[in-house]
Amino acid sequence: MPDIAITGLGVVSCAGLDVEQTLEAFRSSARNPQTPGGFLTALSYLVFEVKNFSSPYSDQMRTVQLMRYAAQEALSSAALNEDLKALRVGVCLGTTVACQLNDVDFYRAYRKNGVIDQTRIERYLKGNPAENLAAYLKLNGPVLTVANACSSGTDAIGIGWEWLQNDLCDVAIVGGADELSHVAYCGFGSLSVSSSEPCRPFDRDRKGLNLGEGAGILILEKKEVAQKRGQKPLLSLLGYASAADAYHLTAPHPEGKGLTIAVNKALKSSGLKPQDISFINAHGTATRDNDRTEGKVFKEIFGPKIKFLSTKGFTGHTLGAAGGLEAAFTCLGLRDGWLPKNIGFEKEDPEIGLSPLTAATQLNGCYAMSTSLAFGGNNSVLIMGIER
Amino acid sequence: MNVLGAGLVNSESGDCLAGRVIPGQLRRADRFCKMAICAARGALDAAQVKGEEQGIGVIMATAFGPHPTTFKFLDNILDYKENEVSPTLFSHSVHNAALSYIAAEFQINGPTLTVTGFDGVFCTAFQLANAWLDRQTCKYVLLGAAEERGPVFDKVFDIVEGSAFFLLGQGPRPVYLENKAKGPVQAGQEKRGSMVAALNLYRAYDKGLSR
Numbered sequence: 001m002p003d004i005a006i007t008g009l010g011v012v013s014c015a016g017l018d019v020e021q022t023l024e025a026f027r028s029s030a031r032n033p034q035t036p037g038g039f040l041t042a043l044s045y046l047v048f049e050v051k052n053f054s055s056p057y058s059d060q061m062r063t064v065q066l067m068r069y070a071a072q073e074a075l076s077s078a079a080l081n082e083d084l085k086a087l088r089v090g091v092c093l094g095t096t097v098a099c100q101l102n103d104v105d106f107y108r109a110y111r112k113n114g115v116i117d118q119t120r121i122e123r124y125l126k127g128n129p130a131e132n133l134a135a136y137l138k139l140n141g142p143v144l145t146v147a148n149a150c151s152s153g154t155d156a157i158g159i160g161w162e163w164l165q166n167d168l169c170d171v172a173i174v175g176g177a178d179e180l181s182h183v184a185y186c187g188f189g190s191l192s193v194s195s196s197e198p199c200r201p202f203d204r205d206r207k208g209l210n211l212g213e214g215a216g217i218l219i220l221e222k223k224e225v226a227q228k229r230g231q232k233p234l235l236s237l238l239g240y241a242s243a244a245d246a247y248h249l250t251a252p253h254p255e256g257k258g259l260t261i262a263v264n265k266a267l268k269s270s271g272l273k274p275q276d277i278s279f280i281n282a283h284g285t286a287t288r289d290n291d292r293t294e295g296k297v298f299k300e301i302f303g304p305k306i307k308f309l310s311t312k313g314f315t316g317h318t319l320g321a322a323g324g325l326e327a328a329f330t331c332l333g334l335r336d337g338w339l340p341k342n343i344g345f346e347k348e349d350p351e352i353g354l355s356p357l358t359a360a361t362q363l364n365g366c367y368a369m370s371t372s373l374a375f376g377g378n379n380s381v382l383i384m385g386i387e388r
Numbered sequence: 389m390n391v392l393g394a395g396l397v398n399s400e401s402g403d404c405l406a407g408r409v410i411p412g413q414l415r416r417a418d419r420f421c422k423m424a425i426c427a428a429r430g431a432l433d434a435a436q437v438k439g440e441e442q443g444i445g446v447i448m449a450t451a452f453g454p455h456p457t458t459f460k461f462l463d464n465i466l467d468y469k470e471n472e473v474s475p476t477l478f479s480h481s482v483h484n485a486a487l488s489y490i491a492a493e494f495q496i497n498g499p500t501l502t503v504t505g506f507d508g509v510f511c512t513a514f515q516l517a518n519a520w521l522d523r524q525t526c527k528y529v530l531l532g533a534a535e536e537r538g539p540v541f542d543k544v545f546d547i548v549e550g551s552a553f554f555l556l557g558q559g560p561r562p563v564y565l566e567n568k569a570k571g572p573v574q575a576g577q578e579k580r581g582s583m584v585a586a587l588n589l590y591r592a593y594d595k596g597l598s599r
Contacts, residue, residue, distance in 0.1 A: 147483035166519040187478030242499035244491035376488035
């Protein structure tokens with residue numbers, strides 16, 4: 001099987017408009033969730049909205065603007081802009097918002113006079129993230145958008161890895177993107193999982209999630225392709241697995257059945273053992289059920305001393321983008337040998353019996369894991385490594 | 389790769405769900421989910437494979453997803469206060485709700501993946517299913533497509549409604565999967581939804597069986 005290198009990273013979220021800004025926010029433990037500015041609402045749930053963001057693609061869906069912005073950073077950091085046409089490049093991206101026409105203004109107008117606004121339809125058709133990026137960059141590899149709710153970004157990265165393993169492309173642009181949506185804001189509120197306070201992943205007194213928006217993009221390529229281009233990749237994607245709870249439409253399996261299967265399969269696919277994993281970037285939404293389930297599985301598989309954190313305290317829950325952003329943050333943790341604290345955490349939950357990182361932490365391990373749990377019961381796991 | 393079994397529900401001759409037995413635990417499922425569950429059951433039954441058998445992965449392609457449910461949820465937002473909207477409608481408005489039901493109904497613990505697009509999405513899903521079998525990620529792949537019609541999109545698109553699922557497994561590759569030039573999973577007419585390509589595969593499979 002070919003080694004799969006990670007040669008480029010691009011991120012945009014409330015924590016920062018690129019990798020450097022994001023790391024600065026992590027270092028300073030800065031966060032500023034607010035009530036939404038992008039739409040009018042009577043609800044009081046806090047969100048992590050991307051501010052001071054300008055894009056040359058203002059005619060496109062905001063999800064696409066965020067996605068292209070992060071993709072540009074990822075491609076630049078991989079030094080890939082010029083080489084794209086000479087390679088078989090696939091695109092696999094996750095989203096939740098961009099695959100639906102959940103446009104309240106469009107639908108209000110339709111209900112009022114029965115008229116369809118064709119410009120909104122065109123924008124919806126052109127808003128499929130993977131198809132949009134493949135068309136924009138004139139790419140010739142496989143193209144797929146994943147709509148697996150909150151694990152979409154992680155699954156998209158895993159599929160890119162599988163494409164490369166099966167020689168379906170030389171390079172894969174992977175990750176996820178999602179904008180804040182009034183519809184999702186009301187929907188998560190209706191499920192009683194949103195919080196009007198800044199989220200507190202894994203904390204005893206956590207009250208729920210804060211939605212966010214953003215994009216996280218990775219460039220994957222066969223190591224020999226990267227080396228041929230003169231790159232010296234340090235980071236690798238070593239394993240991926242996904243498993244269903246087969247339990248409930250919105251709640252995770254209480255014993256973490258699917259997550260346990262996915263973690264064990266991902267370890268097997270990477271040839272690693274639990275003790276090899278130096279840290280986990282957890283899904284950590286700050287909902288009662290998610291954090292309890294994840295904590296239970298971490299404790300059972302990795303033992304009580306496992307280092308883990310949720311970065312959603314900095315970004316909010318960015319839905320389809322979360323897997324992409326968190327995979328990128330996992331890579332940065334390995335690259336820099338440094339992790340921020342799990343912001344928002346104060347008191348250990350006796351139901352979990354584990355604490356995430358309570359302070360910024362140096363590390364020198366070579367392997368790390370990123371987990372995603374989705375609405376619908378899908379659980380997905382990535383394992384990254386670094387050569388030291 | 390071989391197609392071990394296939395299931396189809398479509399609306400070519402009336403309501404595709406008429407006369408089908410929907411178990412009580414699926415009472416909250418919307419039409420999109422029910423179509424997909426019925427087609428998936430057909431594929432598993434035809435192949436005589438039980439869902440709980442180890443090693444089944446599921447991939448479902450859809451262009452438009454459960455848009456009538458999405459619009460019903462928007463009706464909620466427009467007609468009621470924001471804190472009075474239905475959580476049931478919201479949880480069914482996401483594209484992957486159907487696979488959640490399928491995993492729970494057939495006790496499948498393998499990967500469940502919903503993919504979406506307007507340009508050859510079923511074909512790319514088929515390619516990925518092949519990769520999963522080649523790499524032995526799964527012993528079987530339950531590959532499907534589902535589309536639903538509704539009043540808003542009927543004004544714009546000519547969606548082919550229904551769902552088709554195929555249980556794919558290792559085995560001699562049948563003739564109808566070898567015809568790459570005019571293959572059963574060609575892209576095309578994707579603005580009509582993913583069922584166009586899935587129906588091509590179903591018809592080829594059906595013909596292949598009856599030859």
